[in-house]
Structure formats: C-alpha cells, structure tokens
Amino acid sequence: MSLTTDPRAARGLAVTAAVLAATTALTSCGVVRDLTGDREDPDTENVDEPREEEVEADFPYTREGPIFLDTGQDVETTFSVTGLERTDDHMVLHYETTIRAPLRGSNTTLGLPPILVDPVSGVTAGPLQDGSDAPYGSVPPRSDGLFPVETDATNVHRLYFPRFSDDVTELTYVGSGLGAMTGLPIQDVDEERSDPEDPNGADMGGDAGDPAPEAGDVIEFENRRPDGDQVEMVGGLESFVDSETTSTTRDGDTETVALKADVMFEFDEAELTGEAEEVVREAAASVGNNIDPDQREITVIGHTDGKGADDYNETLSEERAETVREVLEEELGGDFTFELEGRGADEPVAEEGGSDDEEARARNRRVEFEYPVDPADIDGQSAERDEDVLGSSDRNVFPPADFIEEADAEIVATETYEDVQLDVHPLVRDGAYVISTVSLTNTSDDPVTPDLTGEDGVLPGAPADFTDGTLGGFQLLEPDSDLARYITYFQFGEGSMGPFADEVHEMQPGNSYQLIAVFSAPPSEVGDMTLRAGPFGEIEGVPFSN
Incomplete structure (x- = not known):
C-alpha cells in the first residue's frame, strides 16, 4: 500500500489558528488557508528604492533535516527550490521534496505555512486560492485528495503566489519546515515552465489497483493554473521594539508609538515631566521622518490600567493624550491633522490579574499616537542609527540576505x-x-x-x-x-x-x-x-x- 499525506488535516500551525489555520502536506503542496481580511493590501507595485537589477540564479537551493509531522515520525527530508518565476500575472514556485526514511500511514507537516516575503518592504504573500480555499498548482492524484510519498522517491511540485513588484529581485521563503530560505532569486519569464507532459503521479495515487511509488522514482503531478478567479493573499510584517520609555509597533501601513505613562507622568497627573517632554520631542522627529507625506493624520490615544472607575480612567487618559498632542503639534507645526481619544482601560496590551499583575498594569498605562506610513517607501530608511529620533522607531534596511545552507x-x-x-x-x-x-x-x-x-x-x-x-x-x-x-x-x-x-x-x-x-x-x-x-x-x- 502506498504511503500518503493528507493536505487538509485540521491541525493548527504557528500562525493564528482561527484565520491562518493551515497544514501542509509532507510535500508542502496541500495548503489550505484563509488569509483574506478587510485590511487594505500593501502596494506591491510601488517600491521606489532602486535595487540590484539582476541577481545570479543558482538553482536548486536545497535544505535537509527532520521536519515535525503530526504522527511524531519526524522524517528526515530534502527540500529543493528549483525555480522562482515571475510572469506578468503571478509568481510560480517550483520545488521538489524527498523523504529519507520510511513512514507509516497518512502524515501532515507541522510548521509555518508557505509564504513568500520581500524582506526589504516587508510585503508578504500566501498561495493563490480558489473559492473553496484550495491552492492552485500541483493537483493531488487520489480521490481523497492525498499525495503519495515513498522513501527516496522525489515529488515534483509547483505553487502559485501573487505577483511581486518588478523592483523586487530576491525573496525569502518559509513553509518547507526547514527554516527560512533567504536570497531566492526571481526569474522573469514571458511564460512559466510548461506543464508536465505525462504526469505519472496519477498512476501512483494509491487508489485501489494503482501501483505505489518506488525509491528512485521522480513523481510529477497534473498542474492547475490560476484561472482568473483566484483569491490573492497579500499582507505585511508587524514589528515591535521596546525601550524603557517607549515602544513602537509597525504594522504594514500604520506605525504606533506608545509612551509609557509611569515614565511620562507623575501618579494620577496629566502634565509631562521635564524628561518626558524631551522624549516626546524625539517622538515628534520620528513622526516627521516616518509618516506618509500624503496622509498627515495623527491620532493620539490615552490608556489606563484596569484599576479605578471607568469615568475617571477615561478622563485621565484623555487629559494625558491632550498633553502629548500639544507637544507634538508644537514640534511638527500646522501641516498635520490631530485626532484625540481617551479609551481608559478598554484596550489593555498585557493581561492583568496574573502573577505579573503589577508589570502588566504598568504596560497598560500609556499614551499612544499612531500615524500612516507607506510600507513600500524605503527612502530615508537608514542602516545607521539616527540620534535625533526614537530608537524604537528607527527603521534600518539592508540588502536581502544570501542563501545559507x-x-x-x-x-x-x-x-x-x-x-x-x-x-x-x-x-x-x-x-x-x-x-x-x-x-x-x-x-x-x-x-x-x-x-x-x-x-x-x-x-x-x-x-x-x-x-x-x-x-x-x-x-x-x-x-x-x-x-x-x-x-x-x-x-x-x-x-x-x-x-x-x-x-x-x-x-x-x-x-x-x-x-x-x-x-x-x-x-x-x-x-x-x-x-x-x-x-x-x-x-x-x-x-x-x-
């Protein structure tokens, strides 16, 4: 009986189970997920910073090692990216997998789902899917949707992703179960590789009467290309940098700076200390450096911990937000629009009531200001420290990393x-x-x-x-x-x-x-x-x- 792997087993991964719940087949081909949301997609066609025009391709790029399986067999696997094509319509990832030890039964790979990342802009993309959440690419040959695998037999696959900008020359891939594969060069082509002429995977599916794969076999499957009705899954990376006085969260097209109230204000007071005013002025410089120049809107929000009456907390949080807004406006001038909110204890970022209650409440006492940024704009993003802005808000951009075995x-x-x-x-x-x-x-x-x-x-x-x-x-x-x-x-x-x-x-x-x-x-x-x-x-x- 042929060994199989189930691409649709309901097992959560490291990405949030409710929305990004996905498991990959042993071959990382059977991805099922819903990465769509109502957030506006980052602009992948608007990276203005010039990049290296051509990157030498040296396919295949190969990783080897044990991968987590839901059965606990954790087989040694060879995973090779054999091509990364960019057509006028989409990206095509070509790859091969070979298991190196016997398996029993149906197995599902555990790990990060297949995602392509532009490490410069932070734009990310998941596989193209149809309306039933099935990915485009290699088609499982079995009637129950499984792919056959056999020790030392190589499965050949392809998977489709949304198109990245022409300025992007290298991508990072995760989803093999073997870490991050950096520095994968993009191959610009007029047409992608032709489909397999005689896919033999259909003859090795493992249904009744089908032959099983054997060691040394190269197994190819039928290919399903995007048909125009595909769902694109495009997102970004969200970073969090913390310091003794501030923290900065960058979420795609929004940056949020949090000023820690215990450092900025005396207990139950709404006036900034002298040291705190200097911190807010540095924060204003960060805003001026990072904000999208076409959207000069800043929202200042006050927060408290869960102690005290709701009305009192809301008033104190609004008064503290107003104090911060005044300093920001003084530093930035009149070309910005400000909104002011006091949310009291409604939006904690740390869970109160546990063994770390004191530290959690201190984290929740804060004044935030958030503003739009262009995730594709990397002009002025220095790789050297800028002493005039908040260290937590200083974004540093380097070239993509080379592939590391x-x-x-x-x-x-x-x-x-x-x-x-x-x-x-x-x-x-x-x-x-x-x-x-x-x-x-x-x-x-x-x-x-x-x-x-x-x-x-x-x-x-x-x-x-x-x-x-x-x-x-x-x-x-x-x-x-x-x-x-x-x-x-x-x-x-x-x-x-x-x-x-x-x-x-x-x-x-x-x-x-x-x-x-x-x-x-x-x-x-x-x-x-x-x-x-x-x-x-x-x-x-x-x-x-x-």
Whole structure:
C-alpha cells in the first residue's frame, strides 16, 4: 500500500489558528488557508528604492533535516527550490521534496505555512486560492485528495503566489519546515515552465489497483493554473521594539508609538515631566521622518490600567493624550491633522490579574499616537542609527540576505533546559529584518514537548500580542542600548496575525530541529546582540554572519 499525506488535516500551525489555520502536506503542496481580511493590501507595485537589477540564479537551493509531522515520525527530508518565476500575472514556485526514511500511514507537516516575503518592504504573500480555499498548482492524484510519498522517491511540485513588484529581485521563503530560505532569486519569464507532459503521479495515487511509488522514482503531478478567479493573499510584517520609555509597533501601513505613562507622568497627573517632554520631542522627529507625506493624520490615544472607575480612567487618559498632542503639534507645526481619544482601560496590551499583575498594569498605562506610513517607501530608511529620533522607531534596511545552507550554520553558543539542548547560530540580516536560527535537540530517550512559554519563558508584563507561540519569549537585545526587539508577526488582515517563528512540537529522541524567529533589524553599528531565549536564559554576544 502506498504511503500518503493528507493536505487538509485540521491541525493548527504557528500562525493564528482561527484565520491562518493551515497544514501542509509532507510535500508542502496541500495548503489550505484563509488569509483574506478587510485590511487594505500593501502596494506591491510601488517600491521606489532602486535595487540590484539582476541577481545570479543558482538553482536548486536545497535544505535537509527532520521536519515535525503530526504522527511524531519526524522524517528526515530534502527540500529543493528549483525555480522562482515571475510572469506578468503571478509568481510560480517550483520545488521538489524527498523523504529519507520510511513512514507509516497518512502524515501532515507541522510548521509555518508557505509564504513568500520581500524582506526589504516587508510585503508578504500566501498561495493563490480558489473559492473553496484550495491552492492552485500541483493537483493531488487520489480521490481523497492525498499525495503519495515513498522513501527516496522525489515529488515534483509547483505553487502559485501573487505577483511581486518588478523592483523586487530576491525573496525569502518559509513553509518547507526547514527554516527560512533567504536570497531566492526571481526569474522573469514571458511564460512559466510548461506543464508536465505525462504526469505519472496519477498512476501512483494509491487508489485501489494503482501501483505505489518506488525509491528512485521522480513523481510529477497534473498542474492547475490560476484561472482568473483566484483569491490573492497579500499582507505585511508587524514589528515591535521596546525601550524603557517607549515602544513602537509597525504594522504594514500604520506605525504606533506608545509612551509609557509611569515614565511620562507623575501618579494620577496629566502634565509631562521635564524628561518626558524631551522624549516626546524625539517622538515628534520620528513622526516627521516616518509618516506618509500624503496622509498627515495623527491620532493620539490615552490608556489606563484596569484599576479605578471607568469615568475617571477615561478622563485621565484623555487629559494625558491632550498633553502629548500639544507637544507634538508644537514640534511638527500646522501641516498635520490631530485626532484625540481617551479609551481608559478598554484596550489593555498585557493581561492583568496574573502573577505579573503589577508589570502588566504598568504596560497598560500609556499614551499612544499612531500615524500612516507607506510600507513600500524605503527612502530615508537608514542602516545607521539616527540620534535625533526614537530608537524604537528607527527603521534600518539592508540588502536581502544570501542563501545559507544548514551546513554553513556554525554554532556560537549552547545552553540546556531540562532535556533539551539549544544551539545558537549566527544572526542573519535580511532586508529590514533579522533571522535568528537555533537548533533544539532532544537529549533524552523519550519524546519531549518543551514548555518554553511558562513563567521562565515570557517576561512579566510582556504584551500578549507579541508573545504567542512556543518561541514567544524570545527577544533580541542591543548590548549598548535599552532596546528590546520582539518577534515579528505576519499580518494578513484584521484579526489574522501570527508570529514569524517556528512552533515547537513533540521532539523525538536524539533528533535536532532547526527553528527560526524573525525580528526587526538594528542599525549597522550593532555587531552582536543578546538573545533572550525564554527558559534558556540570556545568551550574550551572538554575532551576525553578514
């Protein structure tokens, strides 16, 4: 009987289950998800910054290693990207997968769903789907929608994505279950590769009477091209950078600066301290540097914690927002439009009432101001620190990273937690982001699911929206500043977001798994960082490989 993998098994991934719930087939081909939302799509055709005109292609780009399977068999797999084409209408990802050990039954890959990322602008795209959420590309040959797999047989696939701008020359891919594949060059073509002339996958589907694949076989499947009715899934990356006085969230086309009220104001007061006025003036410089010049609208919002009467909290939050607005307007001049709101305790960012109640309430006491930014505009986004703006709001953009094979990933530090060994690899600057790669090894004789999100895993009072997932407690710290960078999130619409980090599942004895967590990039003068690795502690001096 042929071995199969079910592309539609209902198992949640690292991305928010309610909206981005998806599982991939062992071949990463059977993706089912709904990434649509009512948020306006970022403009992928408006990246003005010139980029390298041509990038040398050296396909295939290959990764190897064990991947998490829902059955716990966690088979060693070879995944190769054999082409990344851009036509006038869409992107086409060509890839091959080969499992290297026997499997039993139907298996589903666990991990990040297939997503292409422009690391410079932060624009992201999921596979093109039809109205029933089925992706365009290779078609499962079995009547029950399964793909056949066999040890050392190679499955050949393709998958379609929304088109990226002509100015984008390299993309990062996640979804193989083997980390982030950076520096994949785009091939501009008049027509994509022709469909397989004689797809033999239909003859190896595993239905009654069908032959099973054998080792050494190359299996090709029928291809379904987009027919004009496809649903495009385009989004952005949301970053969060924290400091002792402020934090900044950049969510595609909106940037939000939060001023921590305990630093800005005396208890129950609405007047800024002298030190706080200087912070707000730096924040005003950040607004002037980052705001979309065609949309000069700023909303200032006051927030309190959950203590006290609702009416009192709303009044105090509005008074504090008014104080901040006055300083911003004084610094920015009359070319901006301001809106003012006091929301009291209605929108906490940290959960109150737990063991970290004091820290959570302090996080919730804040004044925010939000303003529009152009996610495709990277002019003026320096890779060097700007001393005149808030460090948390300083966006640093580098070239896309080269492709890195797993064999090139040296180990720079090792820590242990219970029965799990953590090996830390060098950091990689990829456009406006940093990829932190770690390897987790089960050193015991039994399967282990490490608890990385307990009290030792997440800092007290940390914002709930940026600590989801089993790597949610991971952060990058700059050694010579107070800035802490939280894991970046995918954002595909209102309520549809999830961490740009791998989820840790049950680890099999002796197996090592490479996992990634992605953060916003620090300036070029930062040569190494401290990795705050949840229960593994803080690991200092993690260098960059580029």
